[in-house]
Amino acid sequence: MNLVADLIMAVGGLVALLAGVGLVKFDTNYARFHAAGKASPVAFLVTAVGASLQLGWDGAVYLLIASVAMVLTLPLGVHLLFRAVHRTTPGHHLAIDELTEAISKEKRERQ
Numbered sequence: 001m002n003l004v005a006d007l008i009m010a011v012g013g014l015v016a017l018l019a020g021v022g023l024v025k026f027d028t029n030y031a032r033f034h035a036a037g038k039a040s041p042v043a044f045l046v047t048a049v050g051a052s053l054q055l056g057w058d059g060a061v062y063l064l065i066a067s068v069a070m071v072l073t074l075p076l077g078v079h080l081l082f083r084a085v086h087r088t089t090p091g092h093h094l095a096i097d098e099l100t101e102a103i104s105k106e107k108r109e110r111q
Contacts, residue, residue: 002054004050004053005050005051005053005054006050007050008046008047008049008050008053009046009047009050009051010050011046011050012043012044012045012046012047012048012049012050013043013047015039015042015043015046016039016040016043016044016047018039019035019036019038019039019040019043022034022035022036022039023035023036029082029085029089030082030085033078033081033082033085036078037074037075037078040074041070041071041074044067044070045067045071048063048064048066048067051063052064083099086099086100087103
């Protein structure tokens, strides 16, 4: 069972490594957020499965709680960071920018 758990955790480590490479290699902030927001939770979940095989039921319960918390909070955190970057950097590379139009409309309605 240890060999299977070790292999599963190694796959999770490789996915985390790919996420790190994406953070370094991608050009735009949006692509970096995509790499961090998609690959990191997958890497954690795969690694948690492998670790839970080695730790038994007690450890698996703790990893399950951590996994649920991460799956619930990470998408929201990445979205908020993405929106903050979108608001603070010039968006000349975007062909269609619906968010800026919606923000402008909301500001006009408030006044």
